[in-house]
Amino acid sequence: MRSALSRLTGFAVVVAAIVALAPAAHSEPAHDTSRHDTSRIVSIGGAVTEILYALGLEQRIVAVDATSFYPPQAMREKPSVGYFRQLSPEGVLGLNPSLILAIDGAGPKQAVSVLQSAGVDFVSVPDTFTGEGIIAKIRVIAAAAGVEKRGECLASAVAADLDVLARLRGGISKPTRALFVLSFVGDRAQVAGRVTAAEGIMRLSGATNAITEFEGYKAVSDEAIIAAQPEAVLAMQRVANPLDARTVFAHQAFALTPAAKRNAFVALNALYLLGFGPRTALAARDIAATLNPSLAKAEFPSEIATAGERCRG
Numbered sequence: 001m002r003s004a005l006s007r008l009t010g011f012a013v014v015v016a017a018i019v020a021l022a023p024a025a026h027s028e029p030a031h032d033t034s035r036h037d038t039s040r041i042v043s044i045g046g047a048v049t050e051i052l053y054a055l056g057l058e059q060r061i062v063a064v065d066a067t068s069f070y071p072p073q074a075m076r077e078k079p080s081v082g083y084f085r086q087l088s089p090e091g092v093l094g095l096n097p098s099l100i101l102a103i104d105g106a107g108p109k110q111a112v113s114v115l116q117s118a119g120v121d122f123v124s125v126p127d128t129f130t131g132e133g134i135i136a137k138i139r140v141i142a143a144a145a146g147v148e149k150r151g152e153c154l155a156s157a158v159a160a161d162l163d164v165l166a167r168l169r170g171g172i173s174k175p176t177r178a179l180f181v182l183s184f185v186g187d188r189a190q191v192a193g194r195v196t197a198a199e200g201i202m203r204l205s206g207a208t209n210a211i212t213e214f215e216g217y218k219a220v221s222d223e224a225i226i227a228a229q230p231e232a233v234l235a236m237q238r239v240a241n242p243l244d245a246r247t248v249f250a251h252q253a254f255a256l257t258p259a260a261k262r263n264a265f266v267a268l269n270a271l272y273l274l275g276f277g278p279r280t281a282l283a284a285r286d287i288a289a290t291l292n293p294s295l296a297k298a299e300f301p302s303e304i305a306t307a308g309e310r311c312r313g
Contacts, residue, residue, distance in 0.1 A: 036121050037098035038145050044084045044092075045103025046270075047277035048125055049074050051141045052101070054278050055150045056312030063095050069271045070279070089114040101144060103127050127276065129200025131162040134276050153311035154278065160301040161281035165204065168288060168298050172206040176291045179210045179230035179259070181248060188219040189251070197274040198234065204284035207232070207291060222253035230257050232264035232291055236273055243267070266290050278302070 040062045043049040049068035052061055058077070065084040068074045081092050084106045092100065097120055104127045106112055116122045123144040125137055135155045142151020180198035182190045192198030193214040202209050210228040211220070233254070235243045245265035248254050259265070272283045282300060289295055 036123075036144055036146060040096060040098040041145070042081060042092055042095060042097040042100045043068065044081065044087065044101065044106050045125060045127075046070065047127070047137060047275040048101050048103050048141060050271070050275065050277040050279070051138055051154070052145070054154055054311060055142060055145065055147055057145055057147065060145070062097060063092070067271060067275075069269065070275075070277075087111045087115070089118070093118055093120070099123070099144065101125055101141060129195075129197045129276055131159075131165075131204065131281070133200075134158055134162075134278070134280055137276070138278070147313065150311050150313050157302055157311060158278055158281065164298055164300050165281045165284055165288075168285060168295060169204075169206040171295050172288065172292050176207045176264075177210040177229065177231045177258075178202050178207040178234055178291070179225070179228060179232070180234040181243065182217050182236075183243065184251075185219045187251075188221070189225060189253070190217055190219045191225075192217055197276060200276065201273060201280070201284055201287065202234070204280065205287035205291070206284075207287070225253040226256050228257075230259045231262065232266065233259045234273070234287070235265070235267045236270040237267045238270075264291065 038057075038060055041052065041057070041060045042063045043052055043061050044065045046065070046067035046069055049061070049064045050070050052058065053071050053074065058074075061078055063079045063081050064074050066080050066082055067084055068078075079095065081087060081095070084103060086108070087106060089111050092115060099121045100115055101123050102112070103125050123140070125140050126133065128136065135158055138155045138158065139151050142148050142154070180192035180196075180202070182192065184190065191211055192209070193211050193216055194209065195215045196217060199209045210230040211224070233245075233248055235248070244267065245263060248265065249260040249263070254260055266287055268283055268286065271277070272279055282302070285298065285300065289297070
């Protein structure tokens, strides 16, 4: 068991880039959209890229970051500037961008400072782990790109999904105590506390966070896991060194939890699960349905094929 967990330790460094919390730099969102040249956009942040594609702006994107997993063609079509927390100013500026859209938390700080002072328009996109935060993110990106009408279309579509999700949550009589496991560091689980994307998706799906003693992602003791008594475990799907139910529930602490007794384990794609982009309401619906099998099935407005196309201009 220990060797299986050890293989996951190195992967923690990679996935931490997706879920890291602390903002590395801040830049004022654009209000005067006329000043932006949007002909060559570098998109830094998986949700930023997803929103730009949803707005029909993929032809203006000259590069994306390594968390831009959706749509799948983004990583195939566009050069990568690397992980959003490990940016190289030379790599970004070498693409001759006219506008850099970077998710709040991009870094390192020194690299972002260089980009902000390079004479290229730089817009920091807020990243708040709520439904309202998704809509704000869409509006900032649309305003920066000069496509406010498309932005309002997409924001309305996401709001409609969130409304359906809220009604679905109303059918949950007892919220599930969930625990998000990022990775194992040696034999210790690194889990999500307060003010994290993981806690945000729990709330949207009608669950509660079993760990509330700290903010961010931290390695915790076996005693803390047992005391938390999670009824379900959430994790990210991964190709290399997968973190699955068998591995987690074989751990000596998790084996003693209600989650293990129920074999309640949900793993979803990292960006889908934690990106807080246009599909987040669907991810929350999927979690809610898995944790609450008796919930009525609900079709979301965005699942109607023509809905998304109307926002692409």
